[in-house]
Amino acid sequence: MDLARLRALRELSFRRTMAAVAEALHVSPSAVSQQIALLEEELGVALVERRGRGVHLTLAGQHLVERAERIFAEVESARADIAELKKLIAGEIRVAAFPSVAAALIPATVRELLRLHPHLIVQFDEMEPAESLAALRSWQTDIAIIDDFNIPAGALDPNVETLPLMEDVFNVMVPKQHPLADRATVTLQELRDERWAIDTASDTYTRMLAAACQAAGFTPQIVARCRGFEVTVALIREGCGISMLPGLRASHHLQDVWVCKVVPEIRRRISLAFRKGEKRSPALQAFIREIAAQATASRPAL
Template identity: 75%
Template sequence: MDIGRLRALRELSIRKTMAAVAEALYVSPSAVSQQIALLEDEVGIKLIERRGRGVVMTAAGQQLVERAERILQEIESARAEIAELKTVVSGEVRVAAFPSVAAALIPRVVHRLVDMHPRLTVQFDEMEPAESVAALRSWQTDVAIIDDLNIPTGALDPNIETIFLLEDVFNVMVSKHHQLSKRPTVNFKELKNERWAIDTASETYTRMLADACQAAGFKPNIVARCKGFEVTIAMIRQGYGISILPGLRASHDLEDVWVCKVVPEIRRKIFLAFRKGEKRSPALQIFIDEITRKPILS
């Protein structure tokens, strides 16, 4: 069986539509449809059923997807074993990470790796944790940096391994002219009458903020819904609103902003995730070694 066709079927089982698979594999939807049709002709049985705009696997299709999963894992394992034989680290390692951890860690790690291993290329893509896990499962990235707020413990595919990276604490950020500035800590209940500017890029973050405010006995007065850190921090600088943002953000682009700890604390754990068996790849191993070095995390 053609590996490309098996990969297309596996992607379809995950992403549910031809268009989504086409986007992931960088081909046209018609090419994906043709791959599936050829595979069905080859095995002589229907593998998918169309449901509205999407598709579902038949029993035969699901069985073949499970086989394809093992085949693709063996191919990746073979690549890792061959890579182990090389004396010079080269090739490419693909990394996906969400914005706050990416801004704090990735540039330094990439700079050091390229400096030490000039034949190695690090390809970075900014993705939210759920998106990066999907990319990991579909071989679109080699390592994903995720957190336990977006991906709860136990929610990962058993074929994915994780390594604990660090723990991050959320902080309250206000304008330097705000009444809370110069204070080292603030109780969440004191934020009841504040206006909030929030980064809506992550639904989990928005839900976390709402839950924290509810636990403190109030509903947040959200006056600015931003789609990224840049606008959110601009609103805070001008005193239009306050926000609660990851501690990893506390050393980046915070001129004219006061950062104080919040009580009770809100924490998250951050992990590296990668497919089982691929840690033997020298390129992936040196990335893991470098990003887990204490000087990098400090």
């Protein structure tokens, strides 16, 4: 059986549409359909069936994907074995990380890896945790940086291994002229009458903020929904609102913005995720060592 055809079927089990599989594998939808059809012809059994706008696997398709998972795991394990034998940290390692941890850790990690291992190329993609985990499962990246807000431990694929990287707490950010400026800590109850500017890049963050405020007895008055950190901070700086953002964001110099801790604290755990069987890869080990060192050096006070 052709590995490309098996990979297309495996992707279809996750993504449910030919178009989504085509986008993930960088081919056309017709090419994906042809790969599935050739696999069905080879095996003499239907592997997929259409339901509405999506595609679902038949029982035979499900069994084949379960076997394919083990095949791909063995292929990656074999690659790691060969790389370990070579002992040369070279080639390419693909990394996906969400914005706050990427801004704080990835540039310095890549810089040091270039200095220590000039034959190693780090290919970086900015992705939210759920997206990066999907990319990891579909072999579009080699390591995904995730957090337990977006990816609870029980939601992990059994073929994915994780290593804890660091912990991070959320802070309230207010303009320097705000009455809360110069305060070391603040309770959510003290913020019930504030206007909020929020970063909507992560739905999980928005839900977390709303739930935390509701637990404190109020619904946040959201006056700005931004798609990134830069606009959110600009609005805070000009006194248009306040926000609650990860401590990693506060590790950068924030001119005219005051950062204070929330009491009780809201904490998240950040981890590295990679496919089982690949940890022996020298390139992966080098990346893990360096980003762990950078996480220790830049860890915000908790």
